[in-house]
Amino acid sequence: MSFDSSREVGGALSPRSFAIAHQRPKASFVGCSRIADYEVLGKLGEGTFGEVHRARSKRTGALVALKKIIMHNEKDGFPITALREIKLLKLLSHKNVLRLENMAVEHPPPGKSKSICTDKRKRPIMYMVTPYMDHDLSGLLDNPSVHFTEPQIKCYLLQLLEGLKYLHENHILHRDMKAANLLINNKGILQIADFGLARHYEGETPKPGKGGCEAKREYTSLVVTRWYRPPELLMHLKRYTTAIDMWGVGCVFGEMLVGKPILAGESDIHQLEIIFDLCGTPTDETMPGWKQLPGAEALKSRARPGNLSQRFREYGSGAVSLLKELLKLDWNSRINAIDALQHPYFRSAPYPAAPGDIPSFEESHEFDRRKFHDRRANLPPAPKGGTVGRGALDPNNGPNSGFHTGDSYGGRNGVNGGGRNQPPPRRGPPPSGERVPAWHRDRNLPPGLPPRPPPPVVDHVNGWDGAGDHSDRYADRDRPPARGPPRGGPAGGSVGRPDVDTYIPSYDRDAPRRDEWRRREDRDDRRHDWSDRRRGPGPDYDDRARASRTRSRSPAPIRDRDRDRERDMYRR
């Protein structure tokens, strides 16, 4: 598949011509099958967006991954983030991009009266079916029996850059580049996964020697998981470019070299601080335009030169030089994927390994972190009364958890296995080696690392982003007053509050009318339900919960809302 530039208008394809230009061969996507066509083998991962299970196709015998699409609020229907991911993945075809092969559907159990049936769900559950990959990079790096060699790192990095070059050439921003979203199989192939935050973007594609392309319009800056988020996004640049993904590549490259995340910030402001420790504080030369960014006003960093060369000295001058290019503060001159592929680092000894030369490893996913850390450190059990590890008795933890284990047309257990007849969840730590839910993994990060940051908050219905990092330990302490920053300042933003995270909405007395609300969205896509602001005296920081509550109360007729969502799909 190649990009057809003739359809480009002013450097951008319309979403429709983009879709036409990216038709995948029909045979490469089955369409829809039943969940009963798969034998579910176990849980692989768990994200904001869905659970991922390993399964075997009963028809072909192939191992696959099933990503369950979580309906955060059933009434709102199919999440738009999932629709985006499916739409994009269906169009993409590259050896270093995960391929969506099929969709599988699990129907609610039929013919049971509500009083008996524990599964009250009326809608089917949808699963995205992709080829099974033995590892994700985060899990692999956590596996103590795996030690990356330099040729291996170069091999993975080259594949990552090839995949990203393809995406960027095709006007796609990934917007969640991180080790856990890079899947690797035992043939040494790396594929970029998780397109839940990806989007088609308007603007030129990167050109050799030209760094990032020029931005054409604004997008939400609330993307990219904090540890991999570039400084311009932390300072709320909205006219961003493909360079945001390249920063993530730099973080992943560094992580492969040292074996753990290199920029593990505990809050957004701390994230910026550690970036400046590494890359130096911004100046007009190193980060032109930084002073104009909304998030810059609050910065009062002590000037420092950066210690990247020092910190990565042991990996050689080639690695340092490429890292410096990827982790450039200046997003305009940050190296692009085309140029990074040509970097001398890949043409100097030790040369990159061929994928086939990389040995195979025990399967390792981010979800297995507990397993590896138990092995490494034989940790003491988690405190009693905690919710750590629901263990083997938990119907959600078995290999078929979340599925009707029989045919989906006659399921026994009810959705998510959480039926009344199931034994109650077991408290306390799981036996060693057992998988634990994602939200408990962070306890077991290598010493010195703060808890993993949550992925960016996304409104799964509208694809809007919520109000930032609620997990943050700074957030509670620093809640803004009910009436926010003075008028005239940029909408939202953490301006004027150096210790506040990500985004603090401005709580203006006069909420905009609905039509104005739409216009504001066009200007500023940190979207919030303004109608909700009208009510409360102060902000409710649990935006995800609030979003679903307010949406279900939305006065707009469902049909209107659906149309809006559809229209919005490619706009952010």
Ligand SMILES: Nc1ncnc2c1ncn2[C@@H]1O[C@H](COP(=O)(O)OP(=O)(O)OP(=O)(O)O)[C@@H](O)[C@H]1O
């Ligand atoms: N095809 C696959 N093969 C093997 N493992 C997979 C596959 N797809 C996903 N996984 C595992 O599931 C995890 C979560 O997948 P994914 O990132 O797509 O879900 P998500 O809900 O969007 O997560 P996040 O909250 O990080 O955005 C991955 O880190 C990986 O370990």
